[in-house]
Amino acid sequence: MDPVLLVASIMVSATPILLAAIGELVTEKSGVLNLGVEGMMITGAVMGFAIAVSTGSPVLGFLGAALASAVLSLSFGLLTQYLLSNQVATGLGLTLVGLGLSALIGSNYEGQRAPTLPKLDIPVLGDIPVLGRMLFSHDFVVYLSLVLVVAVWAFLKYTRAGLILRAVGENHESAHALGYKVVRVRMAAIAFGGACAGLGGAYVSLVRVPQWTEGMTAGAGWIALAIVVFSSWRPIGVLVGAYLFGGVTVIQLNLQAAGTTVPVELLSMSPYLITILVLVVISARGVHGAPGSLGRPFHASS
Incomplete structure (x- = not known):
């Protein structure tokens, strides 16, 4: 097993889960539990594929996938934030809608x-022996996922908007009393999570x-949800979790x-079994880091 190809394969395998998980992290940080990640990913997969085949441009495919999944996620936001439907039931419904919609569209x-993305030819770095092939010979989406992790970490830690989003997620009543628009913040977070899931699916x-x-996402959305818990709602933990799962997947293949x-x-079961075992261990030790208002409905009159 060539270690260079192994690491390169792990990066490719981890990217869709990393994209979906970092989007779900932001959504949950705002206090919203969206279990529809699988549905948004499969919608992004079929829309991205259809647009790329029709236009011949994989970049347009990725953009279309992000937009389609963001719109789908906003339907979840409308139901849960304005009509106050149950977040768990609505998220599960979103997954069923996404699976059905993708089967309908994808039948054609x-x-x-589809046209695929070219590898980036990074000057100098790509010529480094071993490391060049291992780390610097991927398409731009691999690097976009890594940039997103750093950007989300910096956004949540250092920006005023990130502080507001975290405040809304920790205690929406207090955030509302301070004048913050709780529903608007959550809708923006939901749309971001949907767009990231769409990119992962594409x-x-x-x-x-x-x-x-x-059904080609094969449960990746559920793994992304598990990784957010595994990470204790921290961006760097999401990166580690996604690459661990990607590593197990590549090794079993x-x-x-x-x-x-x-x-x-x-062997096919092993990535999912290991994920379940990790979650059981985390639950036994106690879940830390969950936003205080996660999954709780917000009433603007409160």
Whole structure:
């Protein structure tokens, strides 16, 4: 197993989950629990694929995927923030809508291949022996996901807007009493989370597997939700969690290709089993870092 190719593969494998998880982190930091990440990812996957095939531009595909999933997430925001529907039930409904919508749209694109993103040719860095191929020979979305992690960390820690978002998530009554527009802040966070999930879904259909297959996100949205908890709602923890899951996924695929005696079904289950075990351990030790108002409805009259 070539370590250079292994690390490069892990970066590609982790990118869609990292994008979805960092978007969900911002959403949950505002106090909103959106369980519709899987639905938004699969919507982004099919819309990104359809637009890229129709226009011949994968960049337009990514932009369209982000926009489509953001719009879908805003329907969740409308129901939960203005009509005060239950966030858990509405999020699950969003996933079902996304899966059904993607199957309907994607039926016209089965068997086609989409134009994929070219690798970036980074001067000097790309020529470094070993590290150049390992770290500096990816497409721009891989680096965009890393930049987003740093940007979200800096936004939440150092900016006034980030402080307001965290205040809304910790105690929406106090934030409202101070004059902050709780619903507006949460709607913006929900839209950002949807756009990131859409980018993650598009990465699956345009880069990892440049073709459309129904249900191709294969539970990545649920893993993204788990990683937010694993990270204790910290951006750097999300990065670590996404790359750990990406590493387990790549290793089990390599073991399958190598013809190991371990049953294929067990290897395919391993990334999800390990995620569940990690969450069980975290729950046993106590969950720390969850926003105080997470999942609680906000009544503007309160």
